[in-house]
Amino acid sequence: MAGLTHLLNFVQVWRGTTSDLNPDCMKRFLLFRRTLLLAVGLWVLGFAVQAQPSMKEGYINVPGGKVWYKVLGADKPGIPLLLLHGGPGSGSGSFEGFAALADERPVILYDQLGCGKSDRPDNPRLWTMERFVTELEQVVAALGYPKLHLLGHSWGATLATEYLLTQKPPGVVSVILSSPLLDTKLWVQDAERYIGQLPPTQQRAMRLYAATDEPSKQAYKEAVTLYNRQHLYRNGPMPPNPTFGTQVYETMWGPDEAQATGSLKSYSRAADLKKLTLPVLYLCGRYDEAAPATVAYFQKQTPNSQLVIFENASHKAYWEVPEEYFKTVRGFLRKQK
Known part of the structure; x- marks a missing residue:
């Protein structure tokens, strides 16, 4: 009976339905109740922290409009990897495969202004190197990570290099320059050599980018397709890119990958x-x-650098040989602090 009486007293104190119990008993049980509630509260808070979303997205204000971003693996502990897409104007849609790296660290994609899911203002004066560097600065500031790795592909490598050289950001731990454009004269010289390997008809057609008659425009389009199949993406026709920023690309670069007029x-x-x-x-x-x-040649000019060449790939190695590409990137990132 004494045990039952104590149990009933416990219940009464817990429910707060009695005030005439022994004061010591009341004090002990109230302390127990507060302790238990605190423990439950901390457990719920810990669960909420552990359950934070693994993906988040939104928009960031930059000069000229807003840019869209997405963070994959947002709940992972590694130093984040910020991706800079090519073009200019290609958008980050082709970077979805980088989700393979989001099991260890946040992987951040964003569409530069003028393409993808970002604002696409009709204003050629916006498309300058300086504005894109400022845009990148503001994206980094808005994300708020104290440390970052950068990976720039093609024009994205240009942007990453300009950002590092002109802004000297202290939080950038390392950079990956993937298929980089770092000297237009050398790029065009290489393109001329590649064009010289095309059949004579296609060599001539590559020069017809300004033609207005339909036969010439069609011949030019076919020549560019052949060039791209050999040096841009070798696994078949390029997937369509409905949000490609044509105005950005033509203003800054030119009519096609091989010819720079911007x-x-x-x-x-x-x-x-x-x-x-x-x-x-x-x-x-x-x-x-x-x-x-x-x-x-670029790698030899860069003090603390290394080079990996993918034997069965062209410009889109992360599509063409993804397993090899992401294994290489993962290994490099793991070595950086």
Whole structure:
């Protein structure tokens, strides 16, 4: 009976339905109740932290509009990897395969202004190197990570290099320059060599980008398709890209991958690569329009760097040989602190 009486007293105290119990008993049980409630509260809070979403997305204000971003593996503990897409104007849609790396660290994609899911203002004056560097600065600031790895592909490697050289961001731990455009003169020289390997009819057709008659426009389109199948993406026809930023691309680069007529036509940072002192990984494909010999030249100018060439790939190695590509990137990132 005494045990039953104590149990009933416990219940009464817990429910707060009695006030005439022994004061010591009341004090002990109230302390027990507070302790238990605190423990339950901490458990719920811990569960909520553990259950934070693994993916988040949103928009960031930049000069000229808003840019869309997405973070994969947002709940992972590793230093985040920020991806800079090519083009200019290609968008980050082709980067979905980088989700393979989001099991260890956050992987951040964003569409630069003028393409993808970001605002696409009709204003050619916006498409300058300086504005894109400022845009990148504001994206990094809005994300708020104290440390980052950068990976830039093609024009994205150009943007990453400009950002590092001009802004010297202290939080960037390493950079991966994948199929980089770092000197337009060398890029075009390589393209001329590649064009010279096409059949004579296609060689002539590649020069018809300004033609207005339908036969010439069709011949030019077929020649560009052949060039791209050899040096841009070798696994078949390029997937459609309905949000491609044509105005950005043509303003800054030109009519196609091989011919530079825009504001980047005189671009070169080859002489400044010695100023990159952080760890640098260069990547390219054996048949890349960022030709292996040229990328090897860039790597030799860069103090703390290495180069990996993917033998069965061209410019889109992360699509063409994804297992090899992501294994290489993962290994490099794991070595950085």
